[in-house]
Amino acid sequence: MSEAARKPGRAMPDIEVGRLMQLIPHRFPMLLIDRLTEIEAPERATGIKCVTINEPFFQGHFPGDPIMPGVLI
Known part of the structure; x- marks a missing residue:
């Protein structure tokens, strides 16, 4: 991680x-x-994930009835 990204509250x-x-x-x-939209290294960071039906986990959870796995919500 770069020195700038390590500064708390940056x-x-x-x-x-x-x-x-x-x-x-x-x-x-x-x-x-x-x-990545915000970082307070090393405690936390906030980011965005654009979820589409093409995500690999939808292929097997569940075939024919894709559902976002609860552990990823």
């Missing part, structure tokens, strides 16, 4: 997924964020 513009992937180790299919 206000920042939205960070898109390309830059976000430089900050965290997660990758598809577990990169469950599209944009």
Whole structure:
């Protein structure tokens, strides 16, 4: 994580997924964020995930009747 992103309470513009992937180790299919909107490192961060029917978890939860897994809500 960059030095700027580590400063507690730092206000920042939205960070898109390309830059976000430089900050965290997660990758598809577990990169469950599209944009970082706020960070108070190292305590918390707020982000946005744009969910579509094409998400991998919908294929098996449940076939023919896709439902967002409760642990992801």
